[in-house]
Amino acid sequence: MTASVRNRLTWTESVPRSLRHHAPFWISIVAGIAVWEAAGRSTSAAFMVPFSETIHRLWQLIVAGDFIPQLLDSAVLFFTGFAIALLVGAPFGMLLARIRALRIGVEPYIMIIYATPLVALIPFILSLMGFGFAPKVLVVFLFAVFPVIYNTVEGARSIKPELIEVARSFRSSEWALWREVMLPYTLPFTMTGVRQAIGRALVGMVAAEFFLSSTGLGQVIMGASQNFDTAGVFASIFVIGLVGVAFMRVGLAIERHFARWRN
Amino acid sequence: MTESTAPVSLTVASVRKSDPLAERVRTTFMPRLLTGIAIVLAWEFVVRGLAPAYVAKPSTVLMAVPKVVVDPAFQKATGATLIAVAEGLAIALVLGTAIGLLIGRSAAFDRAIRHYVNGFYAMPMIIVLPLFSLWFGYSSATRIATIIFAAIFSIIVNVADGARSVPKEYMEVARSFRADRLSMLTGIVLPSSMPYLLAGFRLAAGRALIGAVVAEFFISIGGLGYYILYNSRSYHHNEAFVGVLLLAAFGVGFELLVNWSTRRFMPWYRRDEKAG
Numbered sequence: 001m002t003a004s005v006r007n008r009l010t011w012t013e014s015v016p017r018s019l020r021h022h023a024p025f026w027i028s029i030v031a032g033i034a035v036w037e038a039a040g041r042s043t044s045a046a047f048m049v050p051f052s053e054t055i056h057r058l059w060q061l062i063v064a065g066d067f068i069p070q071l072l073d074s075a076v077l078f079f080t081g082f083a084i085a086l087l088v089g090a091p092f093g094m095l096l097a098r099i100r101a102l103r104i105g106v107e108p109y110i111m112i113i114y115a116t117p118l119v120a121l122i123p124f125i126l127s128l129m130g131f132g133f134a135p136k137v138l139v140v141f142l143f144a145v146f147p148v149i150y151n152t153v154e155g156a157r158s159i160k161p162e163l164i165e166v167a168r169s170f171r172s173s174e175w176a177l178w179r180e181v182m183l184p185y186t187l188p189f190t191m192t193g194v195r196q197a198i199g200r201a202l203v204g205m206v207a208a209e210f211f212l213s214s215t216g217l218g219q220v221i222m223g224a225s226q227n228f229d230t231a232g233v234f235a236s237i238f239v240i241g242l243v244g245v246a247f248m249r250v251g252l253a254i255e256r257h258f259a260r261w262r263n
Numbered sequence: 264m265t266e267s268t269a270p271v272s273l274t275v276a277s278v279r280k281s282d283p284l285a286e287r288v289r290t291t292f293m294p295r296l297l298t299g300i301a302i303v304l305a306w307e308f309v310v311r312g313l314a315p316a317y318v319a320k321p322s323t324v325l326m327a328v329p330k331v332v333v334d335p336a337f338q339k340a341t342g343a344t345l346i347a348v349a350e351g352l353a354i355a356l357v358l359g360t361a362i363g364l365l366i367g368r369s370a371a372f373d374r375a376i377r378h379y380v381n382g383f384y385a386m387p388m389i390i391v392l393p394l395f396s397l398w399f400g401y402s403s404a405t406r407i408a409t410i411i412f413a414a415i416f417s418i419i420v421n422v423a424d425g426a427r428s429v430p431k432e433y434m435e436v437a438r439s440f441r442a443d444r445l446s447m448l449t450g451i452v453l454p455s456s457m458p459y460l461l462a463g464f465r466l467a468a469g470r471a472l473i474g475a476v477v478a479e480f481f482i483s484i485g486g487l488g489y490y491i492l493y494n495s496r497s498y499h500h501n502e503a504f505v506g507v508l509l510l511a512a513f514g515v516g517f518e519l520l521v522n523w524s525t526r527r528f529m530p531w532y533r534r535d536e537k538a539g
Contacts, residue, residue, distance in 0.1 A: 024374040032379060047398065104291055105298035115514035117473040120488065120507045122480070123495035128318065202387040203473075210389065211480055225393030233394050241386045248385035 049231040054238055057231035067220060071239070074205060074216030077133070081140025082201045088141075089148030089197075090190050094182055096149070097156025107153065114146045118204075122211045131213035136205075139212065143204030147196035155189025156182070191258040195251035202244060319504040327501035337490060337502075341509065344479070344486040347403060348471050348513075351410025355467060358411075359418030360460060364452060366419065367426020380423075384416035388474060392481045406478040406486070413474030414467035421463025425456025458529050461521050468517040472510060 033051050040050025049057070061067040096103040122139060129135035159181065167177050209218020217236055224232030303321045310320035331337050365372045366380070391412055392405075399405040429452050437447045479488030487506050494503035 025378060028375050028378055031375070101290075101294050102298075105294035108295055109298065109302060111518075112511060112515055115469060115518045116507070116511035117469070117476050117514060119473050119476050119480070120491055120510050123492045123503065124319070124500060127495050127498070127500070128314070199385065199387070203389060206387045206389050207477065210392070210477075221390065221393050225397055228397065230394075230397060233397065237386075237390055237394060240390045241382055244385035244387060245382050248381070 046228060046230055049234045053231050054234040057229075058235035058238065061220070061232065061235060070216050070220050074209065074218070077136055077140060077208065077216060078201055078205045081137045081204065082144050082197065084137065085141045085144035085148055085197060085201065086194065089145040089193070090152055093149040093152025093190065093193075094156065094178070094186055096153050097159070097182060097186055098178075103153060103156070110146065110149055110153070114150055118142050119207055122207060126212055136208035136212050136215075139208040140201050140204040143207075144197040144201035147200060148190060148193040151193030151196070152186050152190045155186035158189070159185045188255075188258045191255045195248075195255045198247045198251040199244070202240075202247065206240070317498040317500050319500040323501045324504045324508070328505055331502050331505040334502075337506070340485055340487050340490040340506075343403075343484075344475050344488065345513075347406050347486065348410060348468075348475050351407050351474070352414055352464075352468060352471050354407075355411045355414035355418055355471070356464065359415040359463070359467070360422050360453075362415075363419040363422025363460075363463075364426050364448060364456070366423040367456070368448065368452060373423070377423075380416060380419050383412075384420055388413040388470065389477045389481075392478060395478075396482050401482045401484065403484055405482050406475060406484060409478040410471045410474040414471040417466040417470060418460070418463040421459045421466070422456055425459025426452050428459075429455045458525060461525050461529075465518060465521040468521070469514055472514055472517075476510065 037050045037052060040048045040053065045053075058067075096106055121142065125135045125138055129138065163181050163185075164177065167181055172180070205216075206218055209216045210222065214222055217240060221233055221236040221240075224230075224236060307321050310318050314320075362376075362380075366377060367373070388409070392409060395405045395408050395412075399408055433451050433455065434447065437451055442450070475486065476488035476491075478484075479486040480492055483489055483492075487510060491503045491506040494500070494506070
């Protein structure tokens with residue numbers, strides 16, 4: 001008995017640390033794929049498609065040459081909207097942080113818009129701006145900008161007034177005050193907003209592609225759905241899911257990187 | 264000298280006493296009111312000056328309110344959406360809490376499905392609409408399914424966090440009194456995860472509203488989302504915007520309700536928003 005225990009110990013220890021650490025992850029992924037495969041094979045093909053079929057269909061879509069350009073099309077939309085949201089949201093949030101009266105005045109309205117399902121504005125955007133690229137960017141922007149503003153303002157609230165008073169009593173210039181106090185204190189919070197904004201911008205991207213002019217991945221998946229191409233629907237959802245997870249990881253990494261400043 | 268200073272210090276004290284309310288009105292209420300007025304006026308005049316006549320602006324939206332509120336179509340749409348959101352949220356709450364507790368208290372279960380929960384949570388929820396419409400058809404079942412899918416993962420993730428963070432001592436005491444697993448779960452883990460549950464529920468409610476509206480857009484079934492879509496397509500922007508205002512009121516209402524109940528029932532607990 002002791003021998004078998006010893007054996008087991010040596011066996012686990014002989015496995016590299018990184019592999020031991022990642023083993024549950026891979027076991028869970030393989031099991032999930034097996035369940036998916038089994039479920040797909042035991043139901044009608046119109047209802048669900050096994051993993052193998054999904055990958056096969058994805059490969060077909062890629063080889064047909066339409067999928068990658070559509071994916072890039074979606075990416076352009078996402079990054080344009082997201083970049084504008086960041087470029088507008090972070091400075092605006094910090095401005096609110098600096099000018100107290102403005103912050104107090106604007107705060108409740110930002111809260112209200114943040115709590116409102118902004119998808120409801122899409123029909124208005126459609127009828128005002130039509131089918132171009134700009135309305136879709138606006139949708140992504142609207143989805144992404146409020147978490148950035150909201151969290152930046154939260155960060156600004158966490159700045160101790162003494163810090164600003166000390167800086168002022170040492171006659172620091174407005175620029176130095178921003179660089180030395182405002183920015184370092186609000187940035188980690190802004191990055192929390194960035195993480196949340198990534199997820200919301202993805203929703204905005206898909207919503208824009210579904211309900212405004214149909215382009216990108218949204219068009220691929222809508223087309224597949226209308227043709228009852230369940231495998232195509234699964235393939236697109238699979239890709240979007242992977243993109244979502246990857247973006248979430250990037251968001252968390254960015255947030256953690258900046259969180260080191262936050263006490 | 265002393266006689267003359269006494270009344271002065273008294274008036275200072277009385278001024279200070281009446282200060283907080285006046286101070287609050289001056290520093291908080293007034294800026295908010297003025298900002299609100301500025302936003303409404305800017306919207307009104309920008310639309311008047313630059314946009315076609317059918318575009319919603321505060322004055323015309325306000326005039327549309329009495330007409331819309333008594334409109335049976337609007338009432339029916341509101342009822343349909345609200346009932347669907349309530350049903351979906353209830354199902355998501357029960358299922359999500361159960362799964363969240365399992366993940367939080369069982370390492371094996373956690374390892375088995377955490378990546379899937381996180382993966383689905385990171386997925387833009389509305390991407391499942393084409394699939395759900397294939398599965399459930401163009402019916403209210405698709406809307407309910409979308410709402411559940413939109414809402415459940417934020418509940419699971421938050422409840423699991425809460426169940427994980429139960430102090431070890433509580434469990435040890437319960438175990439030494441030979442409590443069985445079920446009563447530990449319902450008597451200790453669930454109550455101490457409550458603030459997390461509420462935080463998850465707040466996020467879930469917002470996501471459920473989005474899910475409902477998006478499903479109604481997508482499959483064109485009766486509800487507030489469809490009401491907005493239909494009216495804006497037929498250039499009744501003011502009527503449609505009343506629907507948006509109502510959705511905003513629901514969103515804010517949920518938010519306030521959850522914040523209030525956290526403060527009311529769990530005054531010891533303050534927690535920042537978990538995940539977006």
